[in-house]
Amino acid sequence: MDAEIKAKEDAEFERTLQNLWTAWLKEYDTDGSGTISLEELKKFAELPAYTGSDSYMQTLHDWAKGANEDGSLEEAFKGVDTDGSGELEFEEFKKMLAEDNEEGEEV
Numbered sequence: 001m002d003a004e005i006k007a008k009e010d011a012e013f014e015r016t017l018q019n020l021w022t023a024w025l026k027e028y029d030t031d032g033s034g035t036i037s038l039e040e041l042k043k044f045a046e047l048p049a050y051t052g053s054d055s056y057m058q059t060l061h062d063w064a065k066g067a068n069e070d071g072s073l074e075e076a077f078k079g080v081d082t083d084g085s086g087e088l089e090f091e092e093f094k095k096m097l098a099e100d101n102e103e104g105e106e107v
């Protein structure tokens with residue numbers, strides 16, 4: 001039973017993230033690569049405030065904006081670009097938000 005609930009939640013979480021990723025790319029993937037580069041992340045980080053209603057994107061914006069303001073955005077980007085490709089892919093985006101999600105639940 002628990003495993004079933006967990007699987008269902010995971011599938012929902014995956015769908016949520018997929019939607020967020022698509023929406024994010026639509027707005028910020030300016031070269032249409034299907035990934036987010038440091039330059040594209042910087043544009044997102046430079047938004048004065050995130051105006052959408054999604055809490056994951058809010059968290060993501062807080063993180064990017066904070067890092068951009070203290071000059072560590074490139075370092076932060078490298079930290080999440082786990083395969084070192086220089087681009088943020090969906091798997092990396094997912095890992096980033098899944099970790100946030102788990103940390104959030106522990107508190």
Ligand SMILES: [Ca+2]
Nearest residue numbers: 081085087089
């Ligand atoms: Ca990458």
